[in-house]
Amino acid sequence: MLSRLVLTSGSALKNSGSFGACVVQASRSIHSSPQSKAPLPPLPEKGGKIRHGIFPEELFSLLYPKTGVTGPYMLGTGLLLYMLSKEIYVINHETFAALSISSVIIYGIKKFGPGVAAYADKLNEEKVAKAQEVKDVAVARLAQAIEDEKKEQWRVEGRHMLFDTKRNNVTMLLETNYRERLHMVTSEVKRRLDYQVELQNLHRRMEQEHMVNWVEQNVVKSITPQQEKESIAKCISDLKVLAKATQARAAV
């Protein structure tokens, strides 16, 4: 117990300037635990078996082959009676005090023993639980990392699909762009050609009209007055004939 304190406060003591050297020697001599580094055997689960709270079970098994089951009890009774009868153990007022105190102690141990044992076990359990928790958290984090890694690997497998889609996308964009420009080019060319066509049409129409006008003028110029009179007389006679024909049709 004291050596535990020395282990923890030894370094503090050693650092204190003036008693540095002699304290190192003193703490070396206080260390009572073995200084070897051999691994310790594990602690047994339960303490040694005892009977009636004080006597180890080994005493009973020691005496069993020679004296049977009642052997140790006879030994105890015999010793007690011997000490009483020979007055090696004198009964005085302290005997009564001893009986009272021992009965109180036994009552106390029976009542609070399990509670205290559970408390001590709880202290150890908490220590173990803390370490276990650290371990569990680390294991969980590593498992999560493994899963994430697997997911990344799966993602990498599907990467080519992504690239294909992107490639397709880009190709389509290029295609669309090309077609647009092609369309623009054709429409521009057509416009130019239409203009030329319109121009030619205009030329021909103007020539036609000019020609017709010239012909008309020439014809009008060439009509003599005599021809005019003859044509008018012809028209009148034709009209008369027609009128007669119509009357005749109307009368029928």
Add this chain to the structure above:
Amino acid sequence: MALNFFDQFLSPTHLGIPLVLIAMIFPWVLYPSPSNRWLNNRLVTLQGQFFNRFTQQLLLPLNQGGHKWALILLSLMVFLLSINMLGMLPYTFTPTTQLSLNMGFAVPFWLATVIIGMRNQPTAALGHLLPEGTPVPLIPVLIIIETISLFIRPIALGVRLTANLTAGHLLIQLIAT
């Protein structure tokens, strides 16, 4: 009858062997030394937890430099605690009822604190002789009183422990009859 009552405080010897040494060394048996295990048995676990809490409470008001006293103070207190508690059982002898033992603790401890205080911080150590906020006319008287109290301290401490234990045991005996 008065003689009988004080018989219990005679230092026990048997066949000329002073048994007071056994009484003083016995508590050492009750505290098993810890191994390098991480998890110990119940006794060592409980004792370890008790000592840790005790030391923590003990060192609360001290700064870093005061932590050097942890070992000596804790071991002193645990020693006295166990010796006095064991003295409650019948047929035991309590060494702390002897003035010699208590003075043997009181004088070195007191002297050590005074000398270390004087060496490391003489101004503060001497400053302790005058409490804060005293009216000026009282200063000379108070310094004398504080010096006297300083020098009486080991006797006070030692005798206090002896008297308390002796009175306690005597009271138990008186009530028992």
